[in-house]
Amino acid sequence: MSRLFTTIKGDAFGGITAGIVALPLALAFGVSSGLGPAAGLYGAIFISFFAALFGGTNTQISGPTAPMTAVSMVIIAGIIATNDGNVSKALPAILTVFLLAGIFQIGLGVLGLGKYIRYIPYPVVSGFMTAIGLIILLTQILPSVGYYPKEDTEYVQQFKPHAEEVILQNILQEEAGEGILVLENFEETILRGQKITPEQILTESKTLAAKEASGTIGAIKILPRALQNINWLEFFLALGTIIIIYGFKRITKVVPSTLVALVVMSGIAVAFGLEYRTIEAIPTGIPTINFEIFSSFGLGSITPYIFTALTLSLLGAIDSLLTSVVADNMTKTKHNPNKELVGQGIGNSIAAVFGGIPGAGATIRTVVNINAGGKTKLSGMIAGVMLLIIMMLFADVASKIPAAVLAGILITVGIGVMDYKGLKAIPSLPRDLKLGPLKLSSEVLIMLVVLGLSTFWDLIYAVGIGLIIASLMFMKKIGDLTAERSKVKPLKEESWSDEVDFPKQLKQKVFIKHIKGPLFFGSTSDFQQLSLQIPKTAKIVIMRLGRMQYMDQSGLYAMEDMLQELKKNSIEILFVNLLKQPRYMMERIDIIPDFIPQSQIFMSFQESILWIKKNIENEK
Numbered sequence: 342m343s344r345l346f347t348t349i350k351g352d353a354f355g356g357i358t359a360g361i362v363a364l365p366l367a368l369a370f371g372v373s374s375g376l377g378p379a380a381g382l383y384g385a386i387f388i389s390f391f392a393a394l395f396g397g398t399n400t401q402i403s404g405p406t407a408p409m410t411a412v413s414m415v416i417i418a419g420i421i422a423t424n425d426g427n428v429s430k431a432l433p434a435i436l437t438v439f440l441l442a443g444i445f446q447i448g449l450g451v452l453g454l455g456k457y458i459r460y461i462p463y464p465v466v467s468g469f470m471t472a473i474g475l476i477i478l479l480t481q482i483l484p485s486v487g488y489y490p491k492e493d494t495e496y497v498q499q500f501k502p503h504a505e506e507v508i509l510q511n512i513l514q515e516e517a518g519e520g521i522l523v524l525e526n527f528e529e530t531i532l533r534g535q536k537i538t539p540e541q542i543l544t545e546s547k548t549l550a551a552k553e554a555s556g557t558i559g560a561i562k563i564l565p566r567a568l569q570n571i572n573w574l575e576f577f578l579a580l581g582t583i584i585i586i587y588g589f590k591r592i593t594k595v596v597p598s599t600l601v602a603l604v605v606m607s608g609i610a611v612a613f614g615l616e617y618r619t620i621e622a623i624p625t626g627i628p629t630i631n632f633e634i635f636s637s638f639g640l641g642s643i644t645p646y647i648f649t650a651l652t653l654s655l656l657g658a659i660d661s662l663l664t665s666v667v668a669d670n671m672t673k674t675k676h677n678p679n680k681e682l683v684g685q686g687i688g689n690s691i692a693a694v695f696g697g698i699p700g701a702g703a704t705i706r707t708v709v710n711i712n713a714g715g716k717t718k719l720s721g722m723i724a725g726v727m728l729l730i731i732m733m734l735f736a737d738v739a740s741k742i743p744a745a746v747l748a749g750i751l752i753t754v755g756i757g758v759m760d761y762k763g764l765k766a767i768p769s770l771p772r773d774l775k776l777g778p779l780k781l782s783s784e785v786l787i788m789l790v791v792l793g794l795s796t797f798w799d800l801i802y803a804v805g806i807g808l809i810i811a812s813l814m815f816m817k818k819i820g821d822l823t824a825e826r827s828k829v830k831p832l833k834e835e836s837w838s839d840e841v842d843f844p845k846q847l848k849q850k851v852f853i854k855h856i857k858g859p860l861f862f863g864s865t866s867d868f869q870q871l872s873l874q875i876p877k878t879a880k881i882v883i884m885r886l887g888r889m890q891y892m893d894q895s896g897l898y899a900m901e902d903m904l905q906e907l908k909k910n911s912i913e914i915l916f917v918n919l920l921k922q923p924r925y926m927m928e929r930i931d932i933i934p935d936f937i938p939q940s941q942i943f944m945s946f947q948e949s950i951l952w953i954k955k956n957i958e959n960e961k
Contacts, residue, residue, distance in 0.1 A: 348716050355715025356723025358597075359402040359706045363389070363724060364731060365603040366703075366754070368620065368739065369747040370405040373477070374698045375417045376428070376435070377621040378739070378747075381405050383628050383697030386728045388688035392702070393721025396684025397677030398665040400715050402706035402724050403688060405698050407758045408660050411473045412653055412800050413439070413698050414480070418555055426548035432696075433633040434646070439693035440634060441650035442657065446686030449658055455678030458655075458662050462815075464784045465807040466659070467763030468791030472803070475796045477755030479557045482564065484748040485579035487572025487618065490554040490563060491547040500553070504545035508537055557796055574617055575745040582606050582749030597709070599750055606746045617743045623736040627729075628695045652801040654686070657701040661685050664702030671711050763788060774814075783814045816862070844950070851953060852879040856889040860896030860923070868899050875912065882907060883949055887918035897926045904936040913956075915949045916942045 363385050371381020385404035392403035417435050424431035449455065483489065490496055512533050554563040585602035610617050665676040681702075689699045710720050732739070770782040787810050794803035843853075852875050860868060875882060892900070907914055919927075919942055927933045933942070943949045 349719070351714025351716050352720040353723055355400075355710040355713040355720040356402075357727050358713040359710040359715070359720065360389075360724040360727030360731070361600055362597045362709050363402070363404050363703070363706050363728060365599045365747070365750055366706075367405055367728065368742065369750045369754070370407075370410040371698060372620055372744065372747050373480070373751055374405075374410050374413050375421065376432075376696075376698060378742075379621070379623050380696055380698045382623065382728060382732050383695050384692045384700050385697075386628070386725045386732070387692040387695055387697055388685070388700040388725075389728065390688070390722050390725030391691050392661075392684045392688035393718045393725070394684070395680075395687045396718070396721075397680030397682075398668050398702065399674065399676075399717050400668045400672055400707060400711050400720060401661070401665060401676075401681070401702045402710045402715075402721050403661065403685065403700055403702050404706065405700040406660055406703050407477060407754050408470065408473050409653070409657055409699050409701050411476050412656055414476075415556075415800055416649055416653070422552055426545075426552070432631070436631060436634045436693045436696060438646045438650045438653065439697075439699045440690055441646060442653040442699055443686045443688070443690030443693060445651050445654035446658060446682050446689060448686070449654065450679045450682030450684075450686060453679050455658070455662065455682045458658050458678070461659055462787065462808070462811040463763070464787035465791050465804060465811055467760040468788040468807060469795055469800070469804055470758055470760045471764065471788075472792050472795030472800070474755045474757075474759030475792075476557055476800075477751055477758070479560045479796075480555075481748045481751045481755065482560055483554070483567050484744055485576065485752060486567055487575025487745060488563075488567035488570055489618075490550045493550070493566070493570065496563075496566065497543070497546045497550045500546040500549040501542060503549055504542050505537075507545055507549070508541060574615060575743070578606055578610060578617060578743050578745035579749035579752070581609075582746045583753055586750065586753045599753070602750065603742065603746060606749075607742045610743050610746075611741055617745065619740060620742050620744050620747060622740045623732065625736040626733065628697075630694055631696045634694060649801060652804070653699060654689075656804075657685055657689065657699060658682055660701035662702070664704045664707050667704055668702075668707050668711065671708065672716075773818075783818075787811050787814070844954070847950075847953060849876070849878045850880045851883060852876060852881070853883045853885065855885050858888060859891035859893075860889055860900065861891065861893040862895035865895050865899035868896070868903065875907075879912065881913045881915065881953055883915045883917060883946075883953075885917045885946065886920065886923065889923055890920060892923040892926050894926075897930065897932075900927065901930065901932055901936070904932065908936060914941065915952065917946050917949050918944060 367381040367385035368378040369381070371378040371384070374380060388403045388405075393401065396403070416438055417431075420434050420438070421428055421431045424434070515533075553559055582602045585605055586598045589596075589598035589601050609615075661681055662676075662678055665678070665681055668674070669676055685701060692699065706724070710724070715721075767782070767785050767788075770784050772780040772782050774781045774783040774786060787807055790810060791803050791807035794806060843851075854874075856868075904914060914937055916937055924933065927937070933939070941952070943952065
């Protein structure tokens with residue numbers, strides 16, 4: 342009984358502490374995503390509760406994370422842009438993507454694919470995480486100095502001609518949809534054009550200005566103008582937040598420094614009656630279901646977002662399972678990866694239905710939970726309930742938090758999420774790749790490609806390209822190593838220990854070939870040269886296959902072609918120590934027994950010698 346009480350007490354302390362730590366991050370990630378602080382809170386509440394309830398890691402605390410928010414931010418911005426900058430109009434499509442991502446995660450778990458997530462190459466993960474940090478840093482520079490492009494009148498005016506052009510295009514599209522032929526009815530177009538108000542043009546100009554300054558490239562382009570128009574109050578609020586976050590950690594880590602910074606800087610701003618920019622108002626009361634998501638949830642409407650949702654689900658899976666490994670190491674337990682993915686998928690799906698942004702297992706919050714005494718799933722559920730209570734009781738107070746304070750928090754998150762271990766290793770990694778006169782490390786190249794493409798182009802495609810490059814390089818390396826180990830190119834091979842006493846009278850008639858690695862598409866070109874190595878006097882080829890653990894379809898057909906060539910030259914082939922997987926592959930297309938009968942497959946080299954002696958003597 343006392344042990345149960347201790348466990349519940351530890352879970353309560355762990356969950357409450359993790360919930361408090363999650364509060365400022367949830368608000369900050371919500372604002373950063375573009376959907377507002379409420380979306381961040383909703384995501385933290387529902388993902389934390391349901392991922393813990395249905396997941397496979399007892400002590401994991403889930404919620405919006407930096408990688409998931411960075412990708413979500415890109416998705417949200419893209420969908421809003423295609424909906425004329427109208428967030429309300431774009432919201433159903435945005436939440437549909439998040440819902441799909443959750444469903445895909447459930448599917449990954451049900452299909453048992455969780456165990457394969459660990460095979461993502463480290464350079465891809467490293468480049469991606471560092472890019473996430475840079476994206477957060479660059480996109481938070483503007484709010485940290487109090488510069489908002491939509492509020493810069495002079496800057497917005499530059500987009501007025503383009504705004505008028507966009508509005509006119511919209512009118513023409515409306516007329517086309519109504520079946521009105523513009524060339525036959527100019528009057529209708531002119532009439533509609535005359536109804537355009539200066540307010541409409543200004544609104545469209547602000548939308549275009551915000552779009553131009555969005556993303557990393559937009560932030561860099563607008564940075565000189567932002568530095569000329571610094572709002573010093575906002576800047577010092579952000580700077581004070583950053584200083585407290587790093588400084589308070591040196592004093593104690595018992596109380597989360599992000600929470601201290603949030604409370605102190607917000608308190609100063611409110612107490613002194615400063616005129617600062619607040620975050621969006623957070624709704625009070627229990628979150629409600631967004632029913633618009635279901636009205637738009639049709640096959641035609643979701644098709645354009647399937648790939649995007651799948652990528653988001655994979656990122657969430659990687660993020661969560663990496664945190665699960667951290668939790669395992671701290672608690673000396675073993676998580677269930679497939680069950681964890683199902684839990685994360687359920688959490689993200691429910692969060693999407695209520696208007697929350699997606700999330701994953703959060704490393705810092707999980708570590709805080711474990712250190713505070715959390716031991717079971719109850720701790721994660723308590724963290725979600727804790728956030729719900731805070732939102733219901735203190736939504737009005739939270740709505741007064743300065744936007745610059747959250748920008749300061751996000752800057753520290755961006756700095757912390759970058760992979761410094763991978764960056765420090767760049768000079769020491771072997772330069773194993775030649776690009777013209779340059780010698781580079783293939784690992785570094787992959788990391789830099791993912792880093793550059795993620796930061797300045799597209800996070801989703803960058804990871805895909807990184808995986809393709811990493812796979813190609815891996816295949817080349819394995820092919821080279823296999824060719825080197827199996828020594829396909831040299832004519833003469835070193836004898837193995839059991840071949841030293843091979844009968845001299847048989848050496849002219851028997852060629853022994855050692856296959857010392859997997860036979861797959863990366864090594865088939867060298868393997869196919871085998872028939873050219875065989876002396877003209879040879880009548881029998883012994884293939885020693887005990888080290889050929891694996892054969893793919895390319896290797897299978899290369900083997901078939903080689904055996905056909907040898908048979909055509911009236912050469913007998915003997916297999917020695919053929920392993921299970923290659924044998925299964927060769928039986929599927931009847932290499933065994935059509936080319937190699939069962940009587941010519943041996944468990945040991947000595948058995949093959951006895952067969953040779955017997956058959957050669959019979960020939961005599």
